[in-house]
Amino acid sequence: MKKLLLSTLLLATSFAAIQAQTERGDWMVGGNFRLNTSGNTEISLTPNAGIFFIQNFAFGGNVNLNxxxxxxxxxxxxxxxxxxxxxxxxxxVRPILHTNFNFLSSKTKFNGTSTTNNGTNFFIGGGAAVFIGENASLDILGGYDHSDYNGANGTGGFALNIGFQIYLHKxxxxxxxxxxAKSE
Structure with missing residues (x-):
């Protein structure tokens, strides 16, 4: 009986902790990493930070290094x-919708010549946040990714991102x- 009571208490506590991760005023920090070595090499790191301005809805900023x-x-x-x-x-496991918009600057080197170009990028998609603890999730997002540089045709297609988030309560x-805290 004690084991059943303890198990029920632990389950209820972990559910309450998971439920409280995306409340108004909570923060999240994390990002994703992409490595592609099929025919060419691409390494991308995108750290981010955001705040939940209402329950389950976060606004933030990200930096993309590629x-x-x-x-x-x-x-x-x-x-x-x-x-x-x-x-x-x-x-x-929570379904999520995600969109971001970035201002880009790139530098390309070819045969000793270097060119710089500016543009924009947007991503819109969905996926899931798999909570692996009270304050952490593994995020899997798929969706449409489009980049458009000045003086060049835009390119877009399906993108799959795998990332990690840490949730910090208010x-x-x-x-x-x-x-x-106000109660202290």
């Missing part, structure tokens, strides 16, 4: 911009900033 090499052509790119993300439900952020 390096690619195809033959003798090397490209480095930097992007920065906002994102919106909405979580459905309060389960351990009171944790207040402690990090040196603020006392």
């Amino acid at each position: 390096y690619s090499k195809s033959g003798s052509v090397k490209t480095t790119a930097f992007g920065i911009g906002p994102y919106l993300r909405y979580y459905f439900g309060h389960d351990q 009171h944790q952020m207040d402690k990090m900033r040196g603020r006392k």
Whole structure:
């Protein structure tokens, strides 16, 4: 009987913790990493941070750092911009919708010549956040990704991103900033 009561209490506590991860005032930080070595090499890192301005709905910013090499052509790119993300439900696996828009700058080197170009990128898609603990999720997102550079035709297609998020409750952020909670 004690084991059943303890198991029920642990399950209820973990559900309450999972439910409270996307409340208004909570923060999330994380990002995704992409490595592609099929025919060429591409390495991409996209850290992000956001705040839940209402329950399950976050607004934030991300930075995109990208390096690619195809033959003798090397490209480095930097992007920065906002994102919106909405979580459905309060389960351990939550469907999510995600969109972001970035301003881009890239530098391409080919045969000793270097060119710089500016443009934009947007992504719109969905997927799931799989909560692997009270304050962490593994995110899998698929959707349409489109880049458009000045003086060049835009390119777009399906993209799959796998990322990781850490969730910080409002009171944790207040402690990090040196603020006392209202109840103290």
